Amino acid sequence: MMTHQECINCRSKYAVDEVVYFCKKCGDLLEIKYDYAELVKMLGKSDWEKVPLSVWRYKDFMPINDFSKIVSLNEGGTGLHQCLRLGKQLGLRRLYVKNEGENPTGSFKDRGMTVGVTKAVELGAKSVICASTGNTSASLAAYAAKAGLRCAVLIPSGKIAYGKLSQAMIYGAQVLQVRGNFDEALDIVLKLSEKHRNIYLLNSINPFRIEGQKSLAYELCDQLEEEVPDRVVVPVGNAGNISAIWKGFTEFRELGFIGNLPRMTGIQAVGSAPIAQAIKSGSDKIVPVEKPETIATAIRIGAPVSWKKAVNAIRNSGGTAETVTDEEILAAQKLLARVEGIFVEPASASSIAGLIKLVNNGVIGKDESVVCVTTGHGLKDPDTAVKMSEKPVEVDAEIAAIEDALGLKRQVAILER
Numbered sequence: 001m002m003t004h005q006e007c008i009n010c011r012s013k014y015a016v017d018e019v020v021y022f023c024k025k026c027g028d029l030l031e032i033k034y035d036y037a038e039l040v041k042m043l044g045k046s047d048w049e050k051v052p053l054s055v056w057r058y059k060d061f062m063p064i065n066d067f068s069k070i071v072s073l074n075e076g077g078t079g080l081h082q083c084l085r086l087g088k089q090l091g092l093r094r095l096y097v098k099n100e101g102e103n104p105t106g107s108f109k110d111r112g113m114t115v116g117v118t119k120a121v122e123l124g125a126k127s128v129i130c131a132s133t134g135n136t137s138a139s140l141a142a143y144a145a146k147a148g149l150r151c152a153v154l155i156p157s158g159k160i161a162y163g164k165l166s167q168a169m170i171y172g173a174q175v176l177q178v179r180g181n182f183d184e185a186l187d188i189v190l191k192l193s194e195k196h197r198n199i200y201l202l203n204s205i206n207p208f209r210i211e212g213q214k215s216l217a218y219e220l221c222d223q224l225e226e227e228v229p230d231r232v233v234v235p236v237g238n239a240g241n242i243s244a245i246w247k248g249f250t251e252f253r254e255l256g257f258i259g260n261l262p263r264m265t266g267i268q269a270v271g272s273a274p275i276a277q278a279i280k281s282g283s284d285k286i287v288p289v290e291k292p293e294t295i296a297t298a299i300r301i302g303a304p305v306s307w308k309k310a311v312n313a314i315r316n317s318g319g320t321a322e323t324v325t326d327e328e329i330l331a332a333q334k335l336l337a338r339v340e341g342i343f344v345e346p347a348s349a350s351s352i353a354g355l356i357k358l359v360n361n362g363v364i365g366k367d368e369s370v371v372c373v374t375t376g377h378g379l380k381d382p383d384t385a386v387k388m389s390e391k392p393v394e395v396d397a398e399i400a401a402i403e404d405a406l407g408l409k410r411q412v413a414i415l416e417r
Helices: 036-044 055-061 084-090 109-122 135-147 162-170 182-195 207-213 215-223 240-254 274-281 307-316 326-340 346-360 382-387 399-406 408-416
Strands: 002-007 030-034 080-082 094-099 127-131 150-156 174-178 199-201 231-235 263-269 320-324 369-374
Touching: 030 036, 030 207, 036 055, 055 109, 055 215, 080 215, 084 094, 084 326, 084 346, 094 215, 109 135, 109 207, 127 135, 127 182, 135 150, 135 162, 150 162, 150 182, 162 174, 162 382, 174 182, 182 199, 207 215, 207 240, 215 240, 231 240, 231 346, 240 263, 240 307, 263 274, 263 307, 263 346, 274 307, 274 320, 320 326, 320 346, 326 346, 326 382, 346 369, 399 408
Parallel strands: 094 369, 127 150, 127 199, 150 174, 231 263, 231 369, 263 320
Antiparallel strands: 002 030, 080 094
16 A cells, blocks of 8 residues: 655655655655555455556556556566576576567556556646656657647757657657756756646656556566566666666565565666766765766666665665676677577667676676566667668579578588588
8 A cells, every 4th residue: 555755865755646756855766655564455355466467467566546547558568588598608597588678669668657647647637748868758758648648858969769769759749859968858857847837747756657667576576486586687877777676576575475685786888887886986976977978878877866776776685786888788789689589779788788797707696597677679779780780782683693692502512512
């Protein structure tokens, strides 16, 4: 049972239906709190375990009062792929990829948006807004369209993957490109939502969005039949997802469904890695990156707003954080596609790149069970995939020419020797 919103720092409490994004006393982030004893009683009367895997399989765990208001595109229930060939290459016996690119708009953001937009409808909002490097805008635009809400998204100047931008546009969002970076765009939408109370903000600072994203942890537990992985590796940008997943695991343990917790491992690109640097240095604060740079645009964020939640998740779980170069990210993207047939965008591949680096450095043991979260589909950024792949070869429409191009004649000659 949802009870209140609570500041992660000073523990100030706010009503569940109060529209507030930061603590009014200390300015820190909020999280949704539950009465677990009451929730256990409610679950005892529920048939939730018979419902197919999806975000709303776990509706009893979600901070929604009126389920008739649910705005859904059938999100969640994404595949957990056992990667035998990649695991063998790395010497890992149990490696899985939780592929969030299988969500309706192609990214993990849908988990948060189905709950966040549902809450917006429940609160009577008519307009929603976000700042985005791509996936958030695509997801919010889709769910706003489904709900009949007006939607505005602010994207930073510079390259935005066209796969994501095209989604936000076709879903009918009003897209504004701000001459600045993501952090500046987020500051603007924060101020707008404070000034115009009829506009509901749905970046990951909104604690209701985090509640949707925690369902990934629930699904992992159910897909692995309550056998919790030793480690979960997650790409980190604005840092809402890794903290949401950790919240899901801790809640399942609190409710008695699991006994152990995984080590949360966050991966950032070298050019935008304030959280990884704080973990490595043992600092209690991050040093924002003024001009973040990486080919992985979805995690190109220099001042992640949920950094404190992410640092707490990593440290409280006994996990770690690592940085990877753009070259390592692209190599991992190609490797995952060619060894396991899973096509993900560059930011998603950072979890694979980080895994490879941590295994090679002896940080991740060969006997660990590991789940890498890949956050978005490869078609989110097709240009990058085309640039790093072999170009098509043009040949005449003749069998002999095609045999020659495929090397079939050489193969036959070798076999006949």
